[in-house]
Amino acid sequence: MIDQVEVDDEGRIIEKCLIKYFGAESQKINKKNEEAELKNSLLSLVEKYKINTITMHMEMEQPSEIYRFFSKQVPPADVHRFVIKLVNNVVELCPLAPQEGMAFE
Structure with a gap:
């Protein structure tokens, strides 16, 4: 995120985003x-930093068929990308294709 967001807050936000994505x-x-x-x-x-969207990119450094992130809701993959945002006061999750939505690539 940005340096102004406290590390503990940032960690909790990332944790909650991953929980929502995987739906364990x-x-x-x-x-x-x-x-x-x-x-x-x-x-x-949104209120403090004008951040209204979080894009998550999680990728294995060394792809392996033995170790992949997945759940009943999300199939096994070496790369997981998704966007979390508020739409009409509701948390919305939008999965992205492996190459979609990453402007810095």
Whole structure:
């Protein structure tokens, strides 16, 4: 993100984004709380820093068929990319194709 966002806050936001993206079974118990925390964090980012979209790019440094990130909701892949944003006060997740949405490439 940017240097002004506290490291602890940034870590929590990244964690909540990954929980929403993967939709792990183990997180279903606390899903409403996780989503509320993510929404509040996004509202805070908009208010304090004018950040209204977070693009996540997660990639294995050394691709391997043995170790890949996945869940029941997300198929195994070496690269995961998605956007998290607030739309009409609702947290929206938009998966991206492996080469889509990365302006710095």
